[in-house]
Amino acid sequence: MGMTTTSITIPAFIKIEKGALSEIGSYLKENGLTKVALFFGDNLTDMFGERVLKSLEANDVEVLMNMEPDSSNIEDITDLAFSMPNETQAVIGIGGGKVIDTAKYCGFLRKIAYISVPTSTSNDGFSSASASLLIKGKRKSVPAKMAFGIIADTDVIKSAPLRFLHAGIGDMVCKITANYDWQFEADNGYATTNDVAIMVAKKSINSIARIQFDSITDEWFMKELLNSLAMCGIANEIAGSSAPTSGSEHLISHAIDQYGKKPTIHGLQVGIATYLMSIVQDHRQDRVRDFLTRTGFFDFVATLDLDVQDYIDAIDKAPAIKPFRHTYLHEEQYREKAKEVLFNDDILKKIFKL
Ligand SMILES: [Zn+2]
Numbered sequence: 361m362g363m364t365t366t367s368i369t370i371p372a373f374i375k376i377e378k379g380a381l382s383e384i385g386s387y388l389k390e391n392g393l394t395k396v397a398l399f400f401g402d403n404l405t406d407m408f409g410e411r412v413l414k415s416l417e418a419n420d421v422e423v424l425m426n427m428e429p430d431s432s433n434i435e436d437i438t439d440l441a442f443s444m445p446n447e448t449q450a451v452i453g454i455g456g457g458k459v460i461d462t463a464k465y466c467g468f469l470r471k472i473a474y475i476s477v478p479t480s481t482s483n484d485g486f487s488s489a490s491a492s493l494l495i496k497g498k499r500k501s502v503p504a505k506m507a508f509g510i511i512a513d514t515d516v517i518k519s520a521p522l523r524f525l526h527a528g529i530g531d532m533v534c535k536i537t538a539n540y541d542w543q544f545e546a547d548n549g550y551a552t553t554n555d556v557a558i559m560v561a562k563k564s565i566n567s568i569a570r571i572q573f574d575s576i577t578d579e580w581f582m583k584e585l586l587n588s589l590a591m592c593g594i595a596n597e598i599a600g601s602s603a604p605t606s607g608s609e610h611l612i613s614h615a616i617d618q619y620g621k622k623p624t625i626h627g628l629q630v631g632i633a634t635y636l637m638s639i640v641q642d643h644r645q646d647r648v649r650d651f652l653t654r655t656g657f658f659d660f661v662a663t664l665d666l667d668v669q670d671y672i673d674a675i676d677k678a679p680a681i682k683p684f685r686h687t688y689l690h691e692e693q694y695r696e697k698a699k700e701v702l703f704n705d706d707i708l709k710k711i712f713k714l
Contacts, residue, residue: 368597369489369506376586378579381477381513382411384452385419391509393450393473397425399463401455404428404479408454408516424448429462434493434502441466448472450508455479457626461491464504473508480520481528481585483627484605486510487593499617506597512586518577523625525576525585526660530631532588533651534609535565535595536644537637541607541687544641550686557599564591569651576655608640608678608687609633615674615681622667631657632711633671639705640698641688649707661711668712672699 375387388396396416400409405428416423424445431437444451444466450473453463460476467474468491478486485492491504517525539561545551568588573581595604602610613629623629635652638645652658675698678689688694702708 366598368594370594370597371487371507371510371590373508374510374587374590376510376512376514376583376590378514380511381408381516382415384412384477384511385415385417385421387509387511388416388421388450388475389419391473393475393508394420395422395424395445395447395449396475397444397448397451397466398423398427399451399453399455399459399466400426400428401459401479402428402430404455404459408479412454429459432458432461432492432494432499434465434495437462437465437493438469441469444470450475452477457483457485457492460486461493461504464489464507465491465493465502467508468504474505475509475511476507477511478586479513479516480524481517481582481589482524482625483527483531483630484589484592486512487590488596488602488605489593490596490602501602506593510590514579514582514586517582517586518579522577523628523660525582526631526655526657527625527627528585528589529576529627529652529655529657530629530634531627532565532568532585532592533648534607534630534634535561535592535605536648537609537634537641538603538605538607540641540643541637542603544688545603545686548686551603553603554599557595557604560591560598561595561604564588564595569647573654603685607637608689609637611678611681611685611687611689612636612671612674615677616670618681619673619677620667620670622665622670624664624666628661628664632661632666632708633674636671636698636701636705636708637688639701640694658707658711666712668702668714671702671712675699675702 452475453460454477612633638648
């Protein structure tokens with residue numbers, strides 16, 4: 361009596377292993393899902409179609425729909441969701457963020473299971489419950505649903521371009537600054553944190569930051585990265601918001617996407633902004649620097665032709681991206697400090713060729 365509990369939705373299965381894509385049929389069958397809609401990312405049917413269909417057929421899973429959806433428009437996706445046959449039990453998204461978000465939103469609208477099958481690690485979207493869609497031409501994060509199952513084949517992830525792996529690293533390390541921003545909001549009376557969400561998010565980054573590896577394409581490293589990214593989606597679910605995994609570093613990336621001259625992949629921008637913000641926050645900058653150095657992230661982003669002005673503008677525009685939040689960048693003194701760090705830190709100077 362008088363006791364309050366919190367309930368959340370978690371995936372029924374998470375299969376992160378070598379060859380997992382060829383086992384998709386048995387994972388679905390084990391979970392009673394035998395009538396599915398299949399969505400592949402652009403041109404991915406050629407690459408993975410046969411492998412997936414063979415496995416589904418071998419397990420008597422019926423494919424009611426098989427296509428490469430090509431729109432991020434919320435209206436197009438709504439039409440697509442209601443064109444799925446009534447007996448569809450699950451919608452499967454195989455590919456990058458765009459097709460996974462499409463499957464996620466269709467599953468949400470139709471109240472059926474959605475299965476997330478990322479083919480690269482570029483961000484934590486494959487495990488999050490929200491989808492990034494276009495509403496009247498503008499990109500918005502809309503509520504959707506948690507994956508019923510997550511299937512990631514490390515052989516497939518390994519064959520994706522290296523920039524996606526670096527992007528995944530960037531979108532992972534940011535949990536350090538994001539959590540500190542959330543704590544900062546709470547300390548200033550703008551938010552209430554959740555201890556379990558913080559614990560899960562912190563454990564996810566600590567576990568990957570502490571392991572030894574020779575190369576980021578090591579099986580062991582990729583598995584850890586995927587597991588950690590998957591845990592982040594669960595931290596958000598516990599929090600009921602993206603606060604545990606998205607703070608000031610994400611505001612910088614969103615602002616660059618919106619106003620920048622040379623935007624690049626989400627996770628790469630987030631990784632650079634995380635390093636910057638760890639110095640501004642004066643919190644765990646050694647850990648962030650060490651992890652991004654060891655993984656080769658800094659060397660990789662230094663090969664991109666990035667524009668420091670995009671970052672300066674993004675710092676100024678950050679508070680307006682999410683005016684209802686109160687991260688470090690919502691205070692002028694820290695925006696000033698961030699701009700100073702951009703021009704004075706040796707690693708950042710190298711990245712921006714200053
Ligand atoms: Zn992110």
